[in-house]
Amino acid sequence: MKRRIFFKNTLKGMMGASIVPLFGSTSAEEKNDSKLLKNDSKKNFLPKDQWNKMGTGKQPRPDRKKTLEYDVVVIGGGAAGMCAAVSAGRNGAKVALVQDRPVLGGNSSSEIRVHLNGVNHLKNGKPERETGIIEEMLLHNRFNNPQDSYPVWDHILYDFITKEKNIDLYLNTSCLRAIMKGDEIDAAYCWQLTTETEFTFKAKQFIDCSGDGLLGATAGAFYRTGREASSEFNEKFAPKEADGWQMGSTILLGSKDMGKPMPFEAPHFTKKYDAEGAHKGRNLKPFELGFWWVELGSDDDIIGEFEDNKHALMGYAYGVWDYLKNSGKFPETENYALDWVSSLPGKRESRRFIGDHILSEPDLLNNVDFKDAVAYGGWSLDEHNPGGMLNLKEPPSYFHDDFEEVYQIPYRSLYSINVPNLSFAGRNISQTHIALSSSRIMATCALEGQAVGTAAALCVKKKVNPRKLGEKFNNELQEQLLRDDVFIPNRPAKDAQDLVQKASKIIASSTTSGNPQLLNDGWSRDYKEIEHHWQSDTLPAQIQLEWSEKVDLSKIEIKCDTNVKKNIMLRRDSLEDKIYTTQIPPELMKALDVEVRVKGKWQKVGTISNNKTRLIQFDFTSVETTAVRIQLHETYGAKNAKLFEVRAYS
Structure with a gap:
């Protein structure tokens, strides 16, 4: 049979999605094709055979369509999107993570291989490394990819995401447009290239972490591109006149x-x-x-x-x-x-959505203290030459300024001003071009992702949208982030549910620096040269918490040391120096036990012999006790144990 006739018949009746052209035959063409087929003495095909599945005799059509419902849909599988999906899932939401590439990681993936930078160094030359979910990913890589392979990094991330029970991952799946219901997004219409499947993902909350932000743009979310005039936000490094660069x-x-x-x-x-x-x-x-x-x-x-x-x-x-x-x-x-x-250029800038607050240069340089701070940054104001290779005479980047300390990013810059159930994280947040020159760095985007993922899960629980969540439940959002090991500058934890706040005393077997009382001061790292830790002077060591009255406990949470003054990201040069390391942090706790005292006797309720995270969680059957004892046995190389926080919950 001639190829022309074959394609006319097989393409007839294909899906009517807007993403592919419609191919069909007129009645005259059908009759003509049937006649040609019948007159083909070598191939006795009938028109119906165009859909024939020879193994079963069934005739499935290629218009595969699925409509699925979730609590939260996250578009984009880079650092921001992954952290958004994980945080939403861990906080109880059912999540779809939609990524248009065959691998996760965005600019850090093997397809592009950009270093996953964050607050690598301030003016003092030291990092203020990010913790929370992004640190978990980097530690997972340090444990399982000592060879610093980027293709293996892809699968480290795949392993990390797919082990989360509340996340369904859709790779090779592009979000094409938002389906609206009034002024809210009702669904994200997507196309999976490898399976020729149309997906309609319905959800209560949507998070656009795709960078370019097609979901938000097709939803009608307000955005801007290019450079603002210096007068609009009083930005000294912005051009005098606004332009499109x-x-x-x-x-x-x-x-x-x-x-x-x-x-x-x-x-x-x-x-x-x-x-x-x-x-x-x-x-x-x-x-x-x-x-x-x-x-x-x-x-x-x-x-x-x-x-x-x-x-x-x-x-x-x-x-x-x-x-x-x-x-x-x-x-x-x-x-x-x-x-x-690389066959895929790494992107830096396109759409920037508009939220209730537009983060700007003065916010960063003046270290504005936002009541709704949920993330932080500290990469220099690194505005690349907008002309790039077309402007070789100019420097490749204008490193306008470095920071003395990290700056805050407010929640109001992470949701849409006019699409009520749309949030975003990454380079497309509500910010100016100059602010973007710093905050676009991937680990900073990851912190934004964890913030909006946590917020989206709370939105589902509270049955509110992001703006209302920020207005009524800002404290709850910040407390959850702090509990999940996110650092928020100038914001100590004050969780009323944490029973350690009611402990009558905290004692240690030995101390070489800090103080055991600092383990419930609300700070999860040493900050601004102020100690917020306890460190033993030997191992094994122990910490004991006492209550004057019995408490019901079922969870103990500990934040140990991973040396946030040293960066552990994957680099293509496997750099080992004062700032970067390829090694597992030797300070990280490896082996420890938790015991509770019941009727004067100690009972072990949890043990870990191969810990791999800074936030260590022990869950056990609820027990009535007056004391907890944490036995610290071994680190990954440090001779002393260092803890920053201990929490207890019923």
């Missing part, structure tokens, strides 16, 4: 020493690199990991131009490599060959 996307590459001369012939799409006309800040050494500044921005539609920009970026990336290999100025590249080149 957005920071660009980057293609990264990697090379490998092959131990012998490796000639390089540039492909036809290569764009010659003008090294003589380039700013001195465009360093060509070290060259092994490529260059973050091979990027292209836009002063118009950066999303619509993405494929054109990608093609151009491929040329620019190969042009830089061609210059290194063939200009004769870098003989050290003789034995090097390209080992990996």
